[in-house]
Amino acid sequence: xxxxxxxxxxxxxxxxxxxxxxxxxxxxxxxxxxxxxxxxxxxxxxxxxxxxxxxxxxxxxxxxxxxxxxxxxxxxxxxxxxxxxxxxxxxxxxxxxxxxxxxxxxxxxxxxxxxxxxxxxxxxxxxxxxxxxxxxxxxxxxxxxxxxxxxxxxxxxxxxxxxxxxxxxxxxxxxxxxxxxxxxxxxxxxxxxxxxxxxxxxxxxxxxxxxxxxxxxxxxxxxxxxxxxxxxxxxxxxxxxxxxxxxxxxxxxxxxxxxxxxxxxxxxxxxxxxxxxxxxxxxxxxxxxxxxxxxxxxxxxxxxxxxxxxxxxxxxxxxxxxxxxxx
Amino acid sequence: xxxxxxxxxxxxxxxxxxxxxxxxxxxxxxxxxxxxxxxxxxxxxxxxxxxxxxxxxxxxxxxxxxxxxxxxxxxxxxxxxxxxxxxxxxxxxxxxxxxxxxxxxxxxxxxxxxxxxxxxxxxxxxxxxxxxxxxxxxxxxxxxxxxxxxxxxxxxxxxxxxxxxxxxxxxxxxxxxxxxxxxxxx
Numbered sequence: 001x002x003x004x005x006x007x008x009x010x011x012x013x014x015x016x017x018x019x020x021x022x023x024x025x026x027x028x029x030x031x032x033x034x035x036x037x038x039x040x041x042x043x044x045x046x047x048x049x050x051x052x053x054x055x056x057x058x059x060x061x062x063x064x065x066x067x068x069x070x071x072x073x074x075x076x077x078x079x080x081x082x083x084x085x086x087x088x089x090x091x092x093x094x095x096x097x098x099x100x101x102x103x104x105x106x107x108x109x110x111x112x113x114x115x116x117x118x119x120x121x122x123x124x125x126x127x128x129x130x131x132x133x134x135x136x137x138x139x140x141x142x143x144x145x146x147x148x149x150x151x152x153x154x155x156x157x158x159x160x161x162x163x164x165x166x167x168x169x170x171x172x173x174x175x176x177x178x179x180x181x182x183x184x185x186x187x188x189x190x191x192x193x194x195x196x197x198x199x200x201x202x203x204x205x206x207x208x209x210x211x212x213x214x215x216x217x218x219x220x221x222x223x224x225x226x227x228x229x230x231x232x233x234x235x236x237x238x239x240x241x242x243x244x245x246x247x248x249x250x251x252x253x254x255x256x257x258x259x260x261x262x263x264x265x266x267x268x269x270x271x272x273x274x275x276x277x278x279x280x281x282x283x284x285x286x287x288x289x290x291x292x293x294x295x296x297x298x299x300x301x302x303x304x305x306x307x308x309x310x311x312x313x314x315x316x317x318x319x320x321x322x323x324x325x326x327x
Numbered sequence: 328x329x330x331x332x333x334x335x336x337x338x339x340x341x342x343x344x345x346x347x348x349x350x351x352x353x354x355x356x357x358x359x360x361x362x363x364x365x366x367x368x369x370x371x372x373x374x375x376x377x378x379x380x381x382x383x384x385x386x387x388x389x390x391x392x393x394x395x396x397x398x399x400x401x402x403x404x405x406x407x408x409x410x411x412x413x414x415x416x417x418x419x420x421x422x423x424x425x426x427x428x429x430x431x432x433x434x435x436x437x438x439x440x441x442x443x444x445x446x447x448x449x450x451x452x453x454x455x456x457x458x459x460x461x462x463x464x465x466x467x468x469x470x471x472x473x474x475x476x477x478x479x480x481x482x483x484x485x486x487x488x489x490x491x492x493x494x495x496x497x498x499x500x501x502x503x504x505x506x507x508x509x510x511x512x513x
Contacts, residue, residue, distance in 0.1 A: 017445065017503050019496050025449045026468035032425050034359035038373050042355055045377060046347045047384045048339055 113138075199244040203275050204288050206240045210255060210273050211286035218264035225272065227261045229254050245277040258307055259284075271300065271307040283309045332396035340387045351380065354397075358404050361470050364425050365408050365462070375411055379404040398476035401466065405480050426450040445503070452502040456495055463491040 017025070183191075213232045214225050226232055229241055239247060241254045256274040262284075270284035279294030292299055292309065299311045332353070338346035358379055363372035382403050390399060426447060453464050459481075466477045467488070478485045 017449070017500065019500065022449060022496055022499050022503070023468065025446050026453070026464060027471065028446070029450060029469050030426055031356070031360040031469075032363040032369075032372075034356055034363075034376070035369065035373055038359060038376060039351065039355060041373075041377060042351045042380050043348050045381060046344060046351070047381070048342050048344065048347055049384070049387050 199248075200278050200280070200290065202244045203278050203280050204290055206243070207255065207273050207275065207280055207282035207288040208286070209236060209240050211282040211288060214272060215264060215286055223264045225260060225262050225264055229257050243275050243277050267308070269308045269310060271309050274307075281309060333392065336387065336390060336396060339384075340390075347384070350383075350396075354400050355380070357397075357470060358400060361401065361404055361465065362408060364465055364469060366411070367425065371411070375404070375407050378411075379407045382407065394479050395476060398472060398479045401470060401472060401476070402480040405462070405466070424451070448503050449499060452499050453495075455502065456498060460491050460495040460498070463488060464495050467492060 210229075210232065213235045216235065217226045217231060218224055232241070238252075242252060243255065246253045253276070256276060258271050258274060262270060262272075264284070266284075268283065268285035271281050272284060273282040274280070274293055279291045280288060281292050281300075282288045289309065296311075299309060301308045301310045332350070335346040335350050335353075339350060355376060359372055359376045362375040362379070363369065366372050366375060379400070383400065386403065394402070424447070453461060456464065463477060463481065466472050466480055467474065472480065474485050474488050478488045481488070
């Protein structure tokens with residue numbers, strides 16, 4: 001192996017060419033000379049554009065060259081960029097047109113939907129499957145709102161009922177004495193006396209009504225009193241025919257009817273009705289007298305089995321007109 | 328020169344055969360040398376030169392003065408070569424000492440012989456480069472095209488041409504300086 005000596009280096013070493021030397025060498029490369037007949041061949045094969053058309057068979061390689069117009073060359077150069085751009089623009093235009101049509105249809109449908117009743121609206125929505133999802137949502141929301149209102153009203157009513165129930169319970173407790181009120185014996189006695197007085201007055205009223213009812217009956221029946229209290233049931237309620245004491249005790253014992261069927265207006269002092277509890281009486285003229293049978297039995301006179309009220313016999317009797325006064 | 332070439336092209340486009348002959352006279356030797364170095368064969372180079380000029384006559388109407396006549400001719404020649412290489416599957420480097428074909432009838436002095444040996448080593452190393460580097464060196468150094476003209480012929484950026492030239496010089500420097508060299512043919 002021989003190491004060549006570089007002409008620029010006197011040292012006995014390998015070549016050490018640097019870039020400038022390499023470039024100079026490359027630029028001074030010899031030029032191969034063409035064959036002598038090549039020029040004539042080339043001149044003979046000159047085929048200009050204005051002369052008969054270039055023969056494509058001269059170049060049989062894969063990329064034949066043919067004369068093209070400037071417009072065709074421009075199109076061939078730019079179509080890879082223009083084709084996708086044109087396609088994109090066409091897609092954008094199509095989508096925009098479709099969106100505009102969709103918006104127009106929505107604007108047309110809105111007033112029609114608002115005018116439809118709910119049931120018909122739901123039916124029409126069900127028959128249009130493509131539109132149902134859009135409008136069903138609004139119908140459901142309306143239904144939900146209505147149900148919410150109903151729930152609120154029911155909750156308010158329940159709260160009011162609970163308040164009433166609580167108030168009722170408190171009133172019951174206060175009535176039964178469980179409220180803790182303290183009542184003395186005197187107050188209790190006064191309450192009892194007042195209650196008894198009220199019963200006496202109620203009894204007197206009942207006897208008064210019985211006397212009036214008997215007179216009205218007599219007017220319609222040849223001036224004859226009714227044969228029994230039941231004849232007066234059409235005119236009076238059942239509670240009037242019973243003393244309050246008996247009614248409170250649960251008894252239906254009526255007042256004593258002493259002269260059934262007697263002649264009216266003949267004997268005004270005839271005792272018609274008598275209370276077995278208080279001794280109150282009602283006489284033939286329709287007046288009622290308090291506690292005569294109990295407290296002043298001497299004012300009652302019996303003749304031939306008939307009882308008469310004669311207050312002048314011993315002491316003056318207390319009448320219903322003065323029932324509110326204390327003896 | 329440039330304006331003369333444009334005038335000749337315009338005249339040939341209009342059908343002036345004399346202008347076309349003049350274009351042949353001015354350019355066929357450079358085109359042949361370019362194709363001879365690349366193809367590695369005289370017969371193939373002549374055939375490729377004929378194809379190149381056939382395409383030039385057909386493409387006269389498409390020349391839009393966007394480049395020089397030289398780069399346009401070399402561009403057509405380069406594409407003719409690429410098509411031929413693809414058709415013949417000529418992708419591997421060839422051992423063709425085209426630089427030894429120069430006429431030499433005198434015995435060279437020792438220094439010139441040494442110079443010739445080193446030059447031969449350089450040219451041989453160029454043929455061992457990758458195809459893109461090799462073709463870039465052919466266009467820029469052998470054919471004396473500028474960086475811009477070389478970029479236009481190869482349809483790449485000027486930065487790419489510079490990068491390829493730099494890499495080619497690096498590889499040439501390594502090959503030439505590190506490997507033993509064979510003497511050139513005389």
